[in-house]
Amino acid sequence: MNLLNFIVRRLLLMVLVLFGVLCIVFIIANVIPADPIGALLGGNAPPEVVDEYKKKLGLDKPLAERFVSYLLGVLRGDLGVSFRTNRPVLEDIKKFFPATMELAIAATILSVILGIWLGVASAVNRNKGIDHFARVFSILGVSMPVFWTGLLLLLIFYYKLDILPGPGRLDIFLTPPKRITGSIVIDSLLTGNWEALKNGLLHLIMPAFVLGYSATASIARITRASMLDVLRQEYITTARSKGLEERKVVRNHALRNALIPTVTIIGLTFGSLLEGAVLTETVFSWPGLGRYITNGYLVLDYPAVMGGTLYIAFIYSLVNLIVDIIYAFLDPRMRV
Amino acid sequence: MEDSKLLSVRNLRVIFRTYRGIVKALNGVNFEIGREEFVGIVGETGCGKSVTALSIMRLIQQPGEIIDGEIIFDGTDLLKLSEDDMRKVRGKEIAMIFQEPKVSLNPVLKVGTQLKEAVSIADGIPQKSREAEEKVMDILDAVGLPDPKGLMNKYPHELSGGMAQRVMIAMGLLKKPKLLIADEPTSALDVTIQAQILNLIKDLVSKFRTSVLFITHDLGVVAEYSDRVVIMYAGNVVEIGDVYTIFRNPVHPYTKGLLNAVPRIGQREPLETIPGIVPDLVHPPSGCRFHPRCSKAMEVCSKEFPEMVEVEKDHFVACHLFTRGEKNG
Amino acid sequence: MRILGIPVPESYKPMIEDLKHTMYLWRKSRLTMVGTIIVLAFLMVAIVAPFVAPYDPIEQNLKEKLLPPSREHLFGTDQFGRDIFSRVLYGSRIALWIILLVSLISGGVGTMIGVFSGYFGGIVDEILMRITDMFLAFPGLVLAMAFAAAMGPSLTNTIIAISLVYWTRYARLARAEAMRVKNMEYIEAEKAIGASHLRIIFLHVLPMCISPVLVQLTLRMGTIILTAAGLGFLGLGAQPPTPEWGAMVSDGRNYLVDQWWISTFPGLAIAIVVLGFNLLGDGIRDMLDPRLRR
Numbered sequence: 009m010n011l012l013n014f015i016v017r018r019l020l021l022m023v024l025v026l027f028g029v030l031c032i033v034f035i036i037a038n039v040i041p042a043d044p045i046g047a048l049l050g051g052n053a054p055p056e057v058v059d060e061y062k063k064k065l066g067l068d069k070p071l072a073e074r075f076v077s078y079l080l081g082v083l084r085g086d087l088g089v090s091f092r093t094n095r096p097v098l099e100d101i102k103k104f105f106p107a108t109m110e111l112a113i114a115a116t117i118l119s120v121i122l123g124i125w126l127g128v129a130s131a132v133n134r135n136k137g138i139d140h141f142a143r144v145f146s147i148l149g150v151s152m153p154v155f156w157t158g159l160l161l162l163l164i165f166y167y168k169l170d171i172l173p174g175p176g177r178l179d180i181f182l183t184p185p186k187r188i189t190g191s192i193v194i195d196s197l198l199t200g201n202w203e204a205l206k207n208g209l210l211h212l213i214m215p216a217f218v219l220g221y222s223a224t225a226s227i228a229r230i231t232r233a234s235m236l237d238v239l240r241q242e243y244i245t246t247a248r249s250k251g252l253e254e255r256k257v258v259r260n261h262a263l264r265n266a267l268i269p270t271v272t273i274i275g276l277t278f279g280s281l282l283e284g285a286v287l288t289e290t291v292f293s294w295p296g297l298g299r300y301i302t303n304g305y306l307v308l309d310y311p312a313v314m315g316g317t318l319y320i321a322f323i324y325s326l327v328n329l330i331v332d333i334i335y336a337f338l339d340p341r342m343r344v
Numbered sequence: 345m346e347d348s349k350l351l352s353v354r355n356l357r358v359i360f361r362t363y364r365g366i367v368k369a370l371n372g373v374n375f376e377i378g379r380e381e382f383v384g385i386v387g388e389t390g391c392g393k394s395v396t397a398l399s400i401m402r403l404i405q406q407p408g409e410i411i412d413g414e415i416i417f418d419g420t421d422l423l424k425l426s427e428d429d430m431r432k433v434r435g436k437e438i439a440m441i442f443q444e445p446k447v448s449l450n451p452v453l454k455v456g457t458q459l460k461e462a463v464s465i466a467d468g469i470p471q472k473s474r475e476a477e478e479k480v481m482d483i484l485d486a487v488g489l490p491d492p493k494g495l496m497n498k499y500p501h502e503l504s505g506g507m508a509q510r511v512m513i514a515m516g517l518l519k520k521p522k523l524l525i526a527d528e529p530t531s532a533l534d535v536t537i538q539a540q541i542l543n544l545i546k547d548l549v550s551k552f553r554t555s556v557l558f559i560t561h562d563l564g565v566v567a568e569y570s571d572r573v574v575i576m577y578a579g580n581v582v583e584i585g586d587v588y589t590i591f592r593n594p595v596h597p598y599t600k601g602l603l604n605a606v607p608r609i610g611q612r613e614p615l616e617t618i619p620g621i622v623p624d625l626v627h628p629p630s631g632c633r634f635h636p637r638c639s640k641a642m643e644v645c646s647k648e649f650p651e652m653v654e655v656e657k658d659h660f661v662a663c664h665l666f667t668r669g670e671k672n673g
Numbered sequence: 674m675r676i677l678g679i680p681v682p683e684s685y686k687p688m689i690e691d692l693k694h695t696m697y698l699w700r701k702s703r704l705t706m707v708g709t710i711i712v713l714a715f716l717m718v719a720i721v722a723p724f725v726a727p728y729d730p731i732e733q734n735l736k737e738k739l740l741p742p743s744r745e746h747l748f749g750t751d752q753f754g755r756d757i758f759s760r761v762l763y764g765s766r767i768a769l770w771i772i773l774l775v776s777l778i779s780g781g782v783g784t785m786i787g788v789f790s791g792y793f794g795g796i797v798d799e800i801l802m803r804i805t806d807m808f809l810a811f812p813g814l815v816l817a818m819a820f821a822a823a824m825g826p827s828l829t830n831t832i833i834a835i836s837l838v839y840w841t842r843y844a845r846l847a848r849a850e851a852m853r854v855k856n857m858e859y860i861e862a863e864k865a866i867g868a869s870h871l872r873i874i875f876l877h878v879l880p881m882c883i884s885p886v887l888v889q890l891t892l893r894m895g896t897i898i899l900t901a902a903g904l905g906f907l908g909l910g911a912q913p914p915t916p917e918w919g920a921m922v923s924d925g926r927n928y929l930v931d932q933w934w935i936s937t938f939p940g941l942a943i944a945i946v947v948l949g950f951n952l953l954g955d956g957i958r959d960m961l962d963p964r965l966r967r
Contacts, residue, residue: 021806028807033819040823134406143704147955151948153899155906156922156940159929167930240405242442243450248403250462250515251435254427260461264452283814287903301815302907305822317819321810339452 011336018332022325029321030082034075037310078314087315092307097315100300105319106190107177108296111288112281114212115220120274123224124267127231131239131266132258142228149225154284158218158291165214173211175293182207215292219284223277230273235266268339275331279324349416350522350555351400352376356413358395358404365626369395369408371579371633374652377523382549382556384566384587386602387576390622393559396576397525400557401440402430418522436466439516443528445508449500455511456480456496459518466519479518487514487544506537513545520552527559542569563606567591575599578623578633581652585659596661597638632664640665699956708952715946719765728756730763730916739932749934751924753914757934760916761942767828767917768946771901774832775839776890783840784879784886787847792855792870792878802848805841813838814903821909828911831904835897846889847882854881891957895950902943918943 062068066077081088087097126146130139166174177192178184185196185204192208195201238244239262247261248254286298293299297316304312358370370392377383385393398404400415402422415422417438422430442448450458457471459480464471467479477496484492487510500508509529516524526545530538546569549556560566566573566587573590575583575598583596594600601618620637623629629636635645642664650662699705718725728746734754742749748757790801808816820834854860855878863873904910905919913920918939925935 024803025806025810028803029810032807032811032816036819036823040820147704147948147951148944151895151951152944153902153906153919153922153940153947155903155919156936156943159922159926159936159940163929163933242444242448245398245403246440246442246448246512246515247450249401249434249440251431251433251465252461253431261450261453265450279812283812283903286814286818287906290907302818302909305818306908308822313819313822317811317815320812320815324812325810 011333014336015333018329022329025325026322029325030079030318033314033317033321034078037314038071038074082318087318088311090304090309090312092304092309092312097311100312101297101315101319103190104295104297104300107294108282108285108289108298110191110193111212111215111219111294111296112278112285114216115223115281115284116274116278118216119220119223119227119277122220123227124231124270126224126228127270128235128258128263128266130228131232131235134236139232142232146225146228149221152221153287154218154222155287155291157221158215158288161214161218162291172214173207175291177211177294178204178207179211215288215294218291219281219288222284223281226273226277226280227270231266231270234269235262238262238266241265264338268335271331271335271338275328278327278331282320282324348378349376350379350381350418351557352414352416353396353400354414354416356396356399356415357411358392358399359409359411361407361409362626367625368628369579369625370399371628372413373576373579373581375574375581375584377555377557378572379522380550380553380555382546382558382569382571383574384558384560384570384572385574385576386560386563386566388561388622390625391576392579393576394527397440397527397557397559400523400525401434401438403434435462435521436519437521438523438525439519439521440525440527441509441512441516441529444532445505445512445529446500446503446532448512449503449508451500453499454496455498455500455503459483459496459511459515462515462518480514483514483518484511486548487511487517489514505533506541509533509537509541510544513541513548517548517552517554521554523555523557524549525557525559528561529558530565531560531562538565563603575602578628579625580633580662582634582663583659583661584652589656589659593659595655595659595666596663597640597665598634632662699960702956702959704952705956705959708949708954708956711945711949712953715765715949716769718762719769722762722766726756726759726762728759730755730760731914739928739935741932742934748938749932751921751935752928752932755914757921757938760921761918761938763916764918764921764939764942765946767911767915768898768901768943771828771832771835772894772897775835775897775901776894778832778836779839780843780886780890782836783843784847784882786840787844787849788851788874788879788882790844791848791851792874794852798848801844805844808838808841811838814900817900817904818907818909821904826904826909826912828915828917831901831910834904835900838900839893839897842893843886843889846885850882850885851878854878888957888961891950892954895947895954898943898947898950 059068066074069077078088085098087101089095090097090100093100126142130142133139162174165172173179182204185192185199185201188195188198193205193212196205196208239258244257244261247257252260282298285296286302288294289296289299290302297320301313301316301320303309304316353373353375356370356373357368360367360369373392373396375383375385385396387393395404395408399410400417400422402410402425404410410423413423417433422433425433449455456477460471460476463469463476463479467476469475480496481492484495489495489507489510495503495507495511503511512529524545529545530541533541542565545556548554558566558570570587572584572586574581575590575596577598583590583594583599590599591603594603598618601616604616605618607615618637623633623636629646631644631646631648632638632641632650635641638645644664648664650664650667652660652662653666654660655666732755734750736754737746737750738752738754740746740750740754746756746758748761750756751760786801786805790798811819817831817834817838820837821830824830824833860873860877863877901910902917902919902922905917905921906923908920908923911917911920913924921939922936922943925932925937925939928935
C-alpha cells in the first residue's frame, strides 16, 4: 500500500544517490591530482617502470573510459584489485567488514540501551541528580576524541590494571573459531567454542564502549528532549487523569511517542559509528574495514580506497533507509 | 458532617515559578459543587479556570504548585491523600475531559486500546479480556458512536473532532464517576457538533447521577446547561449564584461587564466592552484584582482584598461595593 | 540583530525584547558559563601562545627527550625532546586557524549554494539538493579522509577537506531560509520595481540566511576540531612537526605505557576545548528554543 509506495520511492532515490557517491569517489581518486605510482614506487623510479605500472593498472587510458569500466565493474561486483594486498578489493572487504560490523553492532546495542535508559531517566527526574549526571556524561561523550579515550582506556585497563584484554579481536595464542559469518562472537557460538566466545566478548568491551560512548550521548540527549516534550502533551494528562500509575504513563503512553525522534537519531549515529570505527579500529588494532581504508589512504591504494569508501557509503545509506522505514512504521500518522 | 456538598474548594492557592517571578495563578479560590449539580465556571482566558480543574485532579505539573487550601471531595481532603490514593480517585471518582479531543488521545495507540486501558484501571480486569472489550463497546454505544467494533481499531488521527470528543466522554464516564470536569469540551468543535456533544454530556450525567464542573468562556452554553455559575477573574472567584440570579441580577461589576459584552438577538446598540486588559499575575494589582478596570472603583479597592459576602440567599460576591454596607450603585 | 555577538534573524525578535530572559537563562545555566569561559580562555591562549610558551614548539632537543612532567617541562617532553606544554599552547593556534577557515569556507560555500537553490527553485534546486544528498551519504570523516588523502596530507588540505564535507549542512539551512524569504511581500515588491535577481539575492535574501547559518556554525565548532584531530591522528592531517593536537596524540602512541604524558595532554586539550564549544553551543541552543523560553 502506501508504506510500500514509500519504500519504493526511497529505494529509487537511494540508487540515484549511490550513483552520485560513485561519481564522487571516482573523482576523488582519479581527478584530484596525487601520484599513486609515485606512492607505490617511491619518487624517483625510472620512467619506463612508471609507464609499465601505469599500463598494468589501467591508468594510461582516458578518464571517461576508466569511469565507464569502473562503473561496469562495480555493477558486476568487481571493485578492482588492491595495489597493496594484490587481492580483489571485494575479497578484502568480505574479509574485513565482519569485524567492523561486529564492533558497530555491539556499540549500537550498548548505546541504544544505555542512551534510551539515561534519556528517559533524566527526563522523568528532570533537574534531579540523575538528570545532572546524564547531562555531564553526555556532554563529555560528544566532546572527548574517540582515539584519545581509547588510548586512555587501553593504558588504564590493559597496561596498568590488566583487567581487560588489549588490542585485537582475540588473544594471540587463542585459535579463532572456524570462520562462518566472520563475527567471532557468532562463530564461536555456532561452533561451541566457549573459550573463544568469552575471550572475544572481553576484547569487544573496550572498543565497543569507546565507539558507543558518543552515540550513547546523542541518543540520551535526544530521548530526554523528546520525552520532556511528550510529557507535556495533553494525552499524557489524559492518561494520568484515568488514574494510571506514573510508571505506566511513561512506559505505555510516553515512551513510544518519545522514541520516534530517537529512531531517527539512531540512523544518524550509525554514521558517526562508522566514522568512529575508523579511529577505534586504528587504536585497538581491530582488523576491520576502517583500518583497511586508512591503510589504503596512507599508501594511496586507490582501488582499495574507492571500493572501501563506496561500500561504507552503501551500508550507511542502507541503514538510513531501514531507519526511515521503521520510522514510518512506528508513527501511524506517517502511514496515511 | 456537612456532607451535602460533593466538592468544596476552599482558599485554593496555586503558583507557578517562572523566570519572570512567581505567577499567582489562583489566589484563594472558594466554591462548592452539590451532588448531581451542573456548575459552570466562566472567565476570560488565563483567569485560572483550567488551573482550578487540574488542581482538583491534582495534576498540576512543575513549575506549578498548590501552596494552600483544601479540596474536600466526598468528605476527604484530596490535597492530603497520598499519590497512590489520589490515583484511585482519578478516573474512578472524578473524570476529566479536555478542550482539544484530538490531541488528548495518544496518537500511537488505537482508540480501543486506550479505552480498554481505562476499563482495566477502574475495574481491575485484564486489558485484553473479552469483558473489557464488551464494556468498551457498551459505552461507545452509549455515547452514540456507530460501529464500535470498527472504531476500536482506529487511530485517533482517523477520527473527526466530534467523534474524538465522544470517545473522550466515553472514557470519562466509563466508571460512572461522581464528578466530571469538562474543560471547554466544545470550544474546538464546529458549532453544529457543539450542541450534540453538550446534550450528550447532559443526558449521560443525569443518567449516571454525575455532577459536572463545566469550564467555559461561552456564557450562552452556561445559561443553557448550568444549575449554578462561578465567575472567575484573575485567579479569584468574584461571583457565585444560580444561573437565573447571575443572568438576571448580576451584581459584580465584572460580571455585568461580561454579560454586556454578549450580543443578543435584536440588539441594536453596540456591544460594550470591559476597558483594559487582563492583569499580569506576576505583579497582580493590589487589593481587588479587578479595580484598575472597574468603573466603580473606590479608594478601598486598591488597598484591601474584598471578602466574599452573601448578598441574597446563595448569591455570593467578592466586591467592596457590598462588603462595607454601601448600597449597590 | 545580535545575541552574544551572533546575528540572529528577525523571527527571533521576541528574544531581544526579552533580553532579560536570555541573560537569565545564561546566568541560570552554570554549564553555559563554564563553556563561555573555556572558549574565551582558548581564544586567549591562541593569541598569547608565542609570548607565554617557554620553549620553541618545533625545535628538537634530544638531550631532554621523554622527560616526565616537571617544573621545567609542565607536560613533559616527547621523543624529540620538545616541550609538550609549549606544543599544546601552539596547537591552540592551529585549532583556531582550522575552525575559522573551515567555518568561513564551508559556511560561505554552503550558504551560497543554499541561497541559489532556494531562491531559484525548480531544476536548479533539484540538482543542487541531489548533490547535497550525495555528499550526505558518506560518514563525514570517511569523506574528509578521502579528500585529504587524494590531495596529499597537509594542514591546508585538511581545512579544504573538512570544508568540502560540512558545506551541505549550511546549504540545507540557507535553502530553507531562502525559500521562506523569497515569498515575502517585500521581495515581490522589489521584483515589481524591476530589481535584478542578483540584487535581490545579495541585498535581501542572503543577509537573512546568514544569521541561522552563523548560529549553526557555532554549534558545529566542536565537531570541526574533532574531525581535524581525527585526520591528524590518522596521519592524514597536518604533518609533523606541526604541533597539531591529533597528530601529537598519535606521536605518543608507541610510548603510551611508560611515557603516558605524550598522548595524554594534547588529547586533554582537545577534550577541554571541544567541551567548551559544546557547552556554549548547548547553551545557545537552549536559549533559542522557544519551548524552554516559556
